[in-house]
Structures are given as structure tokens and as C-alpha cells.
Amino acid sequence: MHLSYGLFCRWRPFYVVTPTARDRQSCLCKMHENGRLLFLKLKQLGKLCHDTLDDCIDKGFVCDDPNDSCYLRECTACAEKIVAASTSDEVVKWSQWETEKHEIRLYTGQCKNVSKLVKKTKEGTESELCEQFNNFFANVLVSHTYRIRHQFAEYCKAKKGTESHAVIICDFSENYANKFSRAPQSTHFGASQQQSTIHTGVAYINEQVFSFATISDSYRHDPAAIWCYLTPVLRWLLARCVLLTAIHMFSYGPSTQYKNKTNFFLTSYYRDILGCELEFLSWNYFESGHGAGHGKGAADAIGGTLKRLADNNVNKGTDIPDAVSLYSLLKSASKVCLFYVSDAEIKAVDQVIPSQLSPVRGTASIHQILSKGDGKLKLRKLSCFCTWPDPCCCYRTFETSFPPPLACKQDDTTGISSDMDVNTTPTTTSAEISDPPIENVECSVKKTISKPYPLVVITCTKLFIYVKFCIMNPNTPPDQSL
Numbered sequence: 001m002h003l004s005y006g007l008f009c010r011w012r013p014f015y016v017v018t019p020t021a022r023d024r025q026s027c028l029c030k031m032h033e034n035g036r037l038l039f040l041k042l043k044q045l046g047k048l049c050h051d052t053l054d055d056c057i058d059k060g061f062v063c064d065d066p067n068d069s070c071y072l073r074e075c076t077a078c079a080e081k082i083v084a085a086s087t088s089d090e091v092v093k094w095s096q097w098e099t100e101k102h103e104i105r106l107y108t109g110q111c112k113n114v115s116k117l118v119k120k121t122k123e124g125t126e127s128e129l130c131e132q133f134n135n136f137f138a139n140v141l142v143s144h145t146y147r148i149r150h151q152f153a154e155y156c157k158a159k160k161g162t163e164s165h166a167v168i169i170c171d172f173s174e175n176y177a178n179k180f181s182r183a184p185q186s187t188h189f190g191a192s193q194q195q196s197t198i199h200t201g202v203a204y205i206n207e208q209v210f211s212f213a214t215i216s217d218s219y220r221h222d223p224a225a226i227w228c229y230l231t232p233v234l235r236w237l238l239a240r241c242v243l244l245t246a247i248h249m250f251s252y253g254p255s256t257q258y259k260n261k262t263n264f265f266l267t268s269y270y271r272d273i274l275g276c277e278l279e280f281l282s283w284n285y286f287e288s289g290h291g292a293g294h295g296k297g298a299a300d301a302i303g304g305t306l307k308r309l310a311d312n313n314v315n316k317g318t319d320i321p322d323a324v325s326l327y328s329l330l331k332s333a334s335k336v337c338l339f340y341v342s343d344a345e346i347k348a349v350d351q352v353i354p355s356q357l358s359p360v361r362g363t364a365s366i367h368q369i370l371s372k373g374d375g376k377l378k379l380r381k382l383s384c385f386c387t388w389p390d391p392c393c394c395y396r397t398f399e400t401s402f403p404p405p406l407a408c409k410q411d412d413t414t415g416i417s418s419d420m421d422v423n424t425t426p427t428t429t430s431a432e433i434s435d436p437p438i439e440n441v442e443c444s445v446k447k448t449i450s451k452p453y454p455l456v457v458i459t460c461t462k463l464f465i466y467v468k469f470c471i472m473n474p475n476t477p478p479d480q481s482l
């Protein structure tokens, strides 16, 4: 039957749909995508006998009965293996994603260097393409793939446990743009466009699952902010699950957020921050570019659900002008455990971080840090729970220690800080220490009726005084937040 292409398309069955912008895959890993581009080109040229990228890795570049060292490129038997071979001088073209440095001029006239990821067309002989493929797989993609699988397997292993330890997966949701149900046009632009930070996560303890989120008026996503967002969550979990002795954190590893010397420092002193007798805390990092789809999606889903719920309420006429309103609204409308942290509280954590922290060697390749809260940290390039709950020394574990936290200065606006010496254990009662800030705050309650205000001192650590906050919002009854 002869049929025009237009007619063929029009008569397609209803379940064959055209791709839309939403079907694009836009969160791919650069390394995997470059590997795939090389693989597809060689496959097209008929130079590969393996059907998939994973086949090339698992059957081509490692021993027949592979172990850790084959994938980590430490086995001498398979280190020299190649998969693609050609002696042809025929010129071919292929694509690769590359990072390029660009200089941009700011509106102030200053110049700034930025990195741009661009898709470039490469040209070379067939033998050069084969060489690039072999080098890239052997030196980069094989170990990268192994780390993705290993970290996810350890995450699954850690999740299967007793009531004595929790696995927490956390991530930042994209900031929520605060909205009014009706607003003049200029509120959408520049400084008028206010946002709220949402740090989300899921905690797994034995068979129980707890979803949580911390909302803040701060735009900060750095370690001091992360620990502020996490502290009320961890304290709430520890109060709820009294058998808990260890927590394993899992996150993606961007160097500005979770994987850097400041987070290592704060993790090493978690007891001082949390003010709880938690015996052990580990922080595990998924391989870069592979948090999503490997468990981290659970944290993403919470952010999506909360933002959709907030938008639905805006559509029905509720105003969400700031982070406090977002928190109050979601607290009453959602089942996710919600916490609120103000920008001022994060500044209190800043004050305990020494300004000159030494960087930890090989930070980028570290995938697990282990702490007992005493300022010391064990680090290694892959997570391991092989002898858990006893510690193991696999993957060339090494140790480092950090200087003690600085004593923080008193801050009347939040009432969460202390001016105690870090080297002395507090012996005074919380009421004695906290009397002055509480008085100050009570005076300010009338002025800031919709902002959270400190109500009762719960406990004090070497670094902080923990205070129960209250929100007086005209729309919601007084409610505790911390």
C-alpha cells in the first residue's frame, strides 16, 4: 500500500504519542553521556561486538571473574585490556560534551570567568576514535560505573537494619518562589521575587519511614546552613526513636554543599551541634551525577509534593509572602514532618567554624566519612558496612582531626546561642543561662507577631542553647516548630 508520510502520521494509533519537551533527558551524567556518544559512533562503524555500554564495561575491560580491584583499575591482569581496535585512517566525526571557560562582562563593568558545558563535534581517524574510547572507558567510566553501583548497594545494605540505626537521605529542593494569589506585575522581577529554601529528606529506621523538610527564609545552601536545617530533624528523630545509636547520612556530593572541609568539620563535632548522645554518624556520598534515580529521588519527591501543595493553595486564594507563611501553611496541610529555621540561626553556626580549616586531601574522591563526634574523622573512597556495627578499615581508610569549634557569641535576636567556653561542660541549668535572651525576645513578640519566637529552653550543649519556638500567625493556632 502506498501512503504519504503525513497520512501515516495522522493514522497512528492513539498510544503512539509525539515526544514533548518534558520527555527530554536533561539530568544526565556528563561522563556517561560522553561514553555513550563514543559507544554509539563505534557501534555505527561496526567496531564493537558488545551490545550495550554496560556489556563493554563488564565483559570487555575487566577480568572474566571480576572483583573490586578490576573495576577500580588496580588489577594488573585487566589494566591493559582494550575493546575497540582499528588501523583505519578514514576520517570520522563524533560528539563530546566539554567544559569551556568563558569570560562574561557583568553590568557593573567587571569581568567574570564562568564554565559552560558545550557539545562539540570532534574529528579524527577511526584509530584515534578507538584509542579515545579505550582510554576513556579504562581510566574513567569503568571505575565511575563501579562507584555508582557500590554506593547504591551499600545504601540498600545500610537501610536493612535494626532499630539502632537510621539511614537518612537528604537533598535541597529547588527554592520555592513565594507567591501571592493576586499580585502586581513587578513582583515577579528582581528583589521583589522572594524565595524560600526547602531542604528535604527521608529517614529509614527498620521498617519505618519518616519524610521531613526544613523550610527557611535563608537562601544559603552551604554546610553551616545544612547543619542548621538538619539539627531539628535529627533531634526530633532521636527523641522519637530512643534506641537509635547511629545515623548514616546519604547525599549527593556537590563540593559547595555536602562534600567539603566545612561539612567534614561539622560532622566531626556533631555531638556539640546536636546536643545528643548519638554514638556514631557517617556521611556517605553517591557518585557524582548519580544521586537521582539511585535513592535520592525520594527526597526530590517530597520537595515536589510540598511545592505543588503550596501552589494549589495559592491558586485557591492563599498568599504565601514569605518562608514563615509557607511553613505555617504546609505544617497544617501536609503529613511531612516540617521544621523552620531562620537565617539568624545559621549565622550562629557560622560563629563556631574556625576561619582557617585545612582542606582534606583527595576530598573529591572521598565517598564516606565516619565520626564519633570527638573532632576526629575517618575517611575513605567508598562506603563500607561489611562488619557493621563494628567499624572496618576497608578501602584504605585514613584519619584526620579538626581544631575545636570556636565559642559562639550571644545573639539576642534568636536566643539559640551561648557564650560558653567550648572546653567546659555546662553545669548551670538552662533557665539560668537563658533568662536574659528570653526576656529580650518576649519584648519583641508583640512587634513580630507572625515570626517564630523562642518560648522555652529545651536543653543546652557546649555550643548552643536549644529553644522551643512558637509561631503566632493569625491564620493558624500557636504551634511548636523546634
Ligand SMILES: [Zn+2]
Pocket (backbone or CB within 6 Å): 029, 030, 031, 032, 033, 144, 289, 290
Ligand atoms: Zn555517570
Ligand SMILES: [Zn+2]
Pocket (backbone or CB within 6 Å): 062, 063, 066, 067, 069, 070, 075, 076, 077, 078, 079
Ligand atoms: Zn582484573
Ligand SMILES: [Zn+2]
Pocket (backbone or CB within 6 Å): 384, 385, 386, 387, 392, 393, 394
Ligand atoms: Zn569494610
